[in-house]
């Protein structure tokens with residue numbers, strides 16, 4: 001398969017999820033000529049607004065959508081496919097409709113590789129966990145010749161590989177005291193980051209050449225990182241590699257650690 005025919009679809013919950021976890025990988029595959037798409041379930045309207053950024057509760061959805069489009073541009077990927085849900089409400093929306101939206105998108109774009117959250121939702125964020133569930137179900141149903149939900153004239157599509165974006169066990173080490181667990185505050189409560197051990201990580205993608213693109217995408221999300229992001233945000237660049245876990249494969253499993261999401265595809 002020619003590289004231009006390769007298609008990757010990342011499916012996340014909020015503007016910024018695409019940049020922090022796997023922005024370097026998205027930028028790398030786009031730069032190599034693959035079609036790289038992003039589906040984002042919400043416009044992030046429940047997010048906090050960093051000091052020094054011109055946004056308010058009245059326009060936060062518009063501002064964060066603009067930030068997301070800025071990030072896609074910085075990463076060199078296609079403009080986002082917005083699913084149109086409200087931040088913080090993904091567990092209470094009509095689950096069948098949400099899955100159907102993803103089934104249709106997968107059949108339209110025909111990605112070989114799909115990326116989404118692991119079941120842990122990074123730190124147990126309910127929206128992240130919902131998107132994980134929707135995506136894993138949609139990948140299965142998109143290949144179903146019974147054609148849920150498009151009874152008329154649908155073309156099933158089989159995704160070759162489904163990956164989870166994950167945090168390695170050293171995530172947060174550089175910004176967190178030794179006796180503290182790295183955590184994200186939700187409703188005033190620290191939700192610990194869920195990390196994966198080295199031996200659980202199936203795939204490392206070298207993003208050193210794309211660290212600048214990733215950093216540019218992170219900086220687009222000014223409501224989240226502030227107008228002048230500090231060293232803590234640099235943590236997301238890490239050691240120049242991004243980890244993934246291969247969760248489903250129709251093209252076999254590598255014996256060694258992979259360095260390419262498209263390994264063994266065509």
Ligand SMILES: [Zn+2]
Pocket residue numbers: 013014017125128
């Ligand atoms: Zn998120």
